[in-house]
Amino acid sequence: MGMNAKDRIKRMFDGKRIALIGIGVSNTPILKILLECNPRSLLICDRKEDLPEDIVEMARGRAEISVGDGYLEPLTEEEFDYIIPSPGIRRDIPEIEEAKRRGARIETETRLFLSLCKSRKVIGVTGTAGKSTTTALIGEILSKSGMDVWVGGNIGKPLISAIDEIGEESVVVLELSSFQLQDIEESPNISVILNIFPNHLDYHKSMDEYIRAKERIFLYQGPEDISVFNGDDPICMAISQRCTSRKAFFSMCSDDVEEGAFLKSGLEGRIFVRHKGRDFPICDLDEIRLTGRHNVANVMAASFVSIALGARPEAIREAVYGFKGMEHRMEFVGEIDGVGFFNDSKATIPESTIAALSSFREPVVLIAGGYDKGVGFDGLGKEIAARAVGLVLIGQTAGKIREAVLSSDPKFEGRIRFAKDLREAVFLAFEMARPYKGIVLLSPACASFDMFSNYEERGKRFKEIIYKIGACLGGEEKRAEVSS
Numbered sequence: 001m002g003m004n005a006k007d008r009i010k011r012m013f014d015g016k017r018i019a020l021i022g023i024g025v026s027n028t029p030i031l032k033i034l035l036e037c038n039p040r041s042l043l044i045c046d047r048k049e050d051l052p053e054d055i056v057e058m059a060r061g062r063a064e065i066s067v068g069d070g071y072l073e074p075l076t077e078e079e080f081d082y083i084i085p086s087p088g089i090r091r092d093i094p095e096i097e098e099a100k101r102r103g104a105r106i107e108t109e110t111r112l113f114l115s116l117c118k119s120r121k122v123i124g125v126t127g128t129a130g131k132s133t134t135t136a137l138i139g140e141i142l143s144k145s146g147m148d149v150w151v152g153g154n155i156g157k158p159l160i161s162a163i164d165e166i167g168e169e170s171v172v173v174l175e176l177s178s179f180q181l182q183d184i185e186e187s188p189n190i191s192v193i194l195n196i197f198p199n200h201l202d203y204h205k206s207m208d209e210y211i212r213a214k215e216r217i218f219l220y221q222g223p224e225d226i227s228v229f230n231g232d233d234p235i236c237m238a239i240s241q242r243c244t245s246r247k248a249f250f251s252m253c254s255d256d257v258e259e260g261a262f263l264k265s266g267l268e269g270r271i272f273v274r275h276k277g278r279d280f281p282i283c284d285l286d287e288i289r290l291t292g293r294h295n296v297a298n299v300m301a302a303s304f305v306s307i308a309l310g311a312r313p314e315a316i317r318e319a320v321y322g323f324k325g326m327e328h329r330m331e332f333v334g335e336i337d338g339v340g341f342f343n344d345s346k347a348t349i350p351e352s353t354i355a356a357l358s359s360f361r362e363p364v365v366l367i368a369g370g371y372d373k374g375v376g377f378d379g380l381g382k383e384i385a386a387r388a389v390g391l392v393l394i395g396q397t398a399g400k401i402r403e404a405v406l407s408s409d410p411k412f413e414g415r416i417r418f419a420k421d422l423r424e425a426v427f428l429a430f431e432m433a434r435p436y437k438g439i440v441l442l443s444p445a446c447a448s449f450d451m452f453s454n455y456e457e458r459g460k461r462f463k464e465i466i467y468k469i470g471a472c473l474g475g476e477e478k479r480a481e482v483s484s
């Protein structure tokens, strides 16, 4: 035998008619693999008119390209064996439905990876917020524990390109979005559901559809596999009822668990993991360098997974202490004239901004607003009114957020400003925070697509603006200090 995963992919696609829908992070490595196969035909569809030069170059003479508004038309004109959509493409758009009716099967990077990966230690992390942080932290802990660790999925590079380097004893840590989970038929060996809040309602038809996609992370598990749920999240608890594999829970409120992570009553300052009847002390809360209570939950989830895989508590404690968080997530940028700046550009849902606001005791001026994903701002409005000393609004949702704040506290009006762009927002917020020697927090509660190409660009721009202000006001020294 000795067939490796790439050979199996080749056999699967040999002589087949294949369409890649969307050519981005997930499908580019798939295209590379397909070009080594021998498909009957290969088509790349993308709404974007200007595909990257390297894609066009790779496709030359070997794949058709269909771009622009009618990019999906070939799907209704020709026959296909496989449709390979990017995560963000809905599977029920008419052209894909039509292709399916005519016999096409859906395949994706995530499906291929899960079905071909040899590792028996695949960890999947999903949830509305905290996926990247928790995935990266698990990766750190297990690497520190000396394991052969592969981190990927929705974070970093898709691991399909490395599939043949991943062995039976390797550990794989995958961040999995609802988009990637929606059509999987194999689940990770250890699944984590961090929390479920309304999100992507511009994509998913309903909250129920979003939940159904997420719960696939454990739906295909065997009885020996483990699922880890947030015991403090009512939606997580409800869906845990449908899980038939081994269950574990993490909770900041209760230590009444058979398997999981908790703060022992009387010892609320310390995280414990309970696994197979034993309690392992992990670390004290003041040893966590990540900002905010919400990150305690993320550390708990990561600690349980690591203990279940045989990591030593001491290694977990060291890795947690060494983990300072990721760019664009509650990232400290610097201090100018007594005002601290935090970049939380990755906060693209109201719950993340609420978590960010409740992480500070200092007076906070919040910069929020952006692309409208169809989620409500009532809860956020209440938190802003209760916790912020000022609010600067940008983007499409500015008006909606203002209304939510005012319906909670009409007197807040005088503390709201509108800015035409991020630069103006930073200047206004700085001015408002200065008398308090407070915090300027970029935590938009919305995606960035109305003004930026993604949250990274938004966060980087925010930092650039601050560095410039710092340089003008002679804050250079402090900046060097804080970024070290």
Ligand code: ADP
Pocket: 127, 128, 129, 130, 131, 132, 133, 134, 194, 195, 294, 295, 297, 298, 328, 329, 330, 344, 345, 346, 347, 348, 351, 352, 353, 355, 356
């Ligand atoms: P994801 O990959 O799920 O988007 P990240 O780790 O990148 O999660 O964090 C995204 C945003 O959510 C950041 O603003 C972060 O501070 C916030 N966040 C992280 N964990 C939680 C949580 N458990 N509850 C609420 N917000 C959270």
